[in-house]
Amino acid sequence: MGKIELRLQELGIDLPEPPKAVANYVPCVQTGNLLFVSGQVSANLKGKAGADVDPELAYEGARQCAISLLAQAQAALGDLDRITRVVRLGGFVNCGPDFTAIPQVINGASDLMVEVFGDAGRHARAAVGAPSLPMGVTVEVDAVFQID
Amino acid sequence: MGKIELRLQELGIDLPEPPKAVANYVPCVQTGNLLFVSGQVSANLKGKAGADVDPELAYEGARQCAISLLAQAQAALGDLDRITRVVRLGGFVNCGPDFTAIPQVINGASDLMVEVFGDAGRHARAAVGAPSLPMGVTVEVDAVFQID
Amino acid sequence: MGKIELRLQELGIDLPEPPKAVANYVPCVQTGNLLFVSGQVSANLKGKAGADVDPELAYEGARQCAISLLAQAQAALGDLDRITRVVRLGGFVNCGPDFTAIPQVINGASDLMVEVFGDAGRHARAAVGAPSLPMGVTVEVDAVFQID
Numbered sequence: 001m002g003k004i005e006l007r008l009q010e011l012g013i014d015l016p017e018p019p020k021a022v023a024n025y026v027p028c029v030q031t032g033n034l035l036f037v038s039g040q041v042s043a044n045l046k047g048k049a050g051a052d053v054d055p056e057l058a059y060e061g062a063r064q065c066a067i068s069l070l071a072q073a074q075a076a077l078g079d080l081d082r083i084t085r086v087v088r089l090g091g092f093v094n095c096g097p098d099f100t101a102i103p104q105v106i107n108g109a110s111d112l113m114v115e116v117f118g119d120a121g122r123h124a125r126a127a128v129g130a131p132s133l134p135m136g137v138t139v140e141v142d143a144v145f146q147i148d
Numbered sequence: 149m150g151k152i153e154l155r156l157q158e159l160g161i162d163l164p165e166p167p168k169a170v171a172n173y174v175p176c177v178q179t180g181n182l183l184f185v186s187g188q189v190s191a192n193l194k195g196k197a198g199a200d201v202d203p204e205l206a207y208e209g210a211r212q213c214a215i216s217l218l219a220q221a222q223a224a225l226g227d228l229d230r231i232t233r234v235v236r237l238g239g240f241v242n243c244g245p246d247f248t249a250i251p252q253v254i255n256g257a258s259d260l261m262v263e264v265f266g267d268a269g270r271h272a273r274a275a276v277g278a279p280s281l282p283m284g285v286t287v288e289v290d291a292v293f294q295i296d
Numbered sequence: 297m298g299k300i301e302l303r304l305q306e307l308g309i310d311l312p313e314p315p316k317a318v319a320n321y322v323p324c325v326q327t328g329n330l331l332f333v334s335g336q337v338s339a340n341l342k343g344k345a346g347a348d349v350d351p352e353l354a355y356e357g358a359r360q361c362a363i364s365l366l367a368q369a370q371a372a373l374g375d376l377d378r379i380t381r382v383v384r385l386g387g388f389v390n391c392g393p394d395f396t397a398i399p400q401v402i403n404g405a406s407d408l409m410v411e412v413f414g415d416a417g418r419h420a421r422a423a424v425g426a427p428s429l430p431m432g433v434t435v436e437v438d439a440v441f442q443i444d
Contacts, residue, residue: 023255024262025273029235031294032181033328036236039274048245087325088332092276096245097344097392100432103319110320125321126335126438128388129428132277136248142274146327171399172406173421177383179442180329184384187422196393240424244393280425284396290422 004080007116008070018071019043028076030147034087035076039142040068046136050099053138062091062108065141069109070116073145085146086113086123092130092140102127109141152228155264156218166219167191176224178295182235183224187290188216194284198247201286210239210256213289217257218264221293233294234261234271240278240288250275257289300376303412304366314367315339324372326443330383331372335430335438336364342432346395349434358387358404361437365405366412369441381442382409382419388426388436398423405437 001009008015019040021027029036042061049058066089074080091106093099106127113121123143133140149157156163167188169175177184190209197206214237222228239254241247254275261269271291281288297305304311315336317323325332338357345354362385370376387402389395402423409417419439429436 023251024258024270025237026270027272029233029270029272031233031235031292036272036292038272039276085325085327087327089321090274092274095428097279097427099428100430102428102430107319114320122317122320122322122325124323124325124332124334124438126386126388126436127430128335128426128436130276131245131279131393131427132243132247132250134248134250134275140274140276142272144327144332171403172410172418173385174418175420177381177418177420179381179383179440184420184440186420187424238422240422245427278424279393279427280391280395280398282396282398282423288422288424290420 002079002081004116011115013067015071015074018075027072033146035073035145035147037069037072037143039140040065041134041137042139045138047138049093049095049105049138051096055101055104058105058138059108061139062106062141063112065139066109066112069143082147083145084120084148086117086121087144087146089123089125090142091125091127092133094133094138095129102129105139150227150229152264159263161215163219163222166223175220181294183221183293183295185217185220185291187288188213189282189285190287191285193286195286197241197243197253197286199244203249203252206253206286207256209287210254210289211260213287214257214260217291230295231293232268232296234265234269235292235294237271237273238290239273239275240281242281242286243277250277253287298375298377300412307411309363311367311370314371323368329442331369331441331443333365333368333439335436336361337430337433338435341434343434345389345391345401345434347392351397351400354401354434355404357435358402358437359408361435362405362408365439378443379441380416380444382413382417383440383442385419385421386438387421387423388429390429390434391425398425401435
């Protein structure tokens with residue numbers, strides 16, 4: 001069992017069956033030492049942060065996006081130990097014009113990466129609002145990983 | 149005539165004269181084996197998807213963005229055969245808070261890439277809504293290509 | 297004194313103390329020859345472009361984001377002369393559905409990069425609207441730099 005697989009087990013995190021690509025894009029593309037992962041959504045959490053969805057719950061939605069990113073990377077790489085650094089996360093929060101706690105929501109994804117990878121999980125990120133997201137989900141996060 | 153140029157001809161796609169940079173940014177930057185292409189907009193399609201613009205028409209707008217991305221890459225590279233993989237597309241749909249068919253719109257860009265490049269056209273992507281886009285256009289898509 | 301440091305002095309630009317990371321993400325991650333810098337916000341400029349904030353002032357906000365990007369890169373690299381190209385800027389403008397002068401706002405960041413780096417400051421970019429940004433700021437810009 002790999003080091004990261006073991007760490008996920010310690011944290012009680014089961015990687016879900018990664019969502020299939022439903023169109024002409026794919027979950028992951030590797031180029032050189034970089035793995036680009038498509039935006040993963042909080043499939044079970046819909047509605048606008050701050051209006052329909054409490055910020056604390058939206059944080060959990062962002063965490064779920066991060067877990068889906070790992071599930072996709074696992075399926076693409078075979079072994080999450082091949083990830084040597086989380087390079088960048090791009091986070092989008094479905095919200096109205098008055099919701100400003102966007103960083104606090106995306107922290108759900110950032111915290112998960114550091115729980116799993118330690119210092120190698122610390123990443124650059126951008127976090128912004130969106131008036132709407134695919135299927136009305138609350139959070140979408142995409143990623144760039146460095147791999148060996 | 150290059151392989152991709154021939155494929156575009158088979159598909160009946162004429163690459164337009166690529167829009168000039170109108171400010172202190174440029175259409176394309178190459179770094180190592182990656183070509184970053186600036187966001188291309190559906191210049192002839194304005195308004196909000198789902199309100200002013202039918203989703204089917206917005207799909208065509210996204211396809212037009214993808215054709216502009218290729219026109220810019222062609223101008224930068226001289227030969228689209230140098231593209232060995234479409235790595236990532238970032239898609240933004242101009243819409244209100246209730247429009248959720250964002251993936252279906254951005255599929256217009258994704259489908260074009262696979263029509264042109266086959267499996268090498270399958271890419272990672274993020275697709276989100278935006279409350280507004282430059283000049284009121286309906287769709288904006290940017291890209292990262294892998295080149296030889 | 298480095299060439300870029302001297303250029304900043306000529307331009308009368310003092311790099312601020314870069315904002316600390318306040319969560320499990322970091323300002324910069326280097327991978328290979330690329331430096332990914334987290335989204336920097338117009339911390340002193342809040343509100344919606346076109347409604348609360350004039351476009352000209354929003355331009356200054358974008359310029360401030362670019363200066364913060366340089367401050368973060370300086371802190372990470374030690375020497376801005378190590379930047380050989382500004383590869384990409386991603387710009388987000390906090391605005392309502394009717395504001396379309398998004399490129400003009402983000403030009404504040406693009407212009408700064410070219411003032412400082414000359415032709416090496418010309419970059420690919422995407423510029424889009426957002427219904428809200430962290431802490432209600434008017435502009436957020438992230439960056440990818442090529443370094444030696």
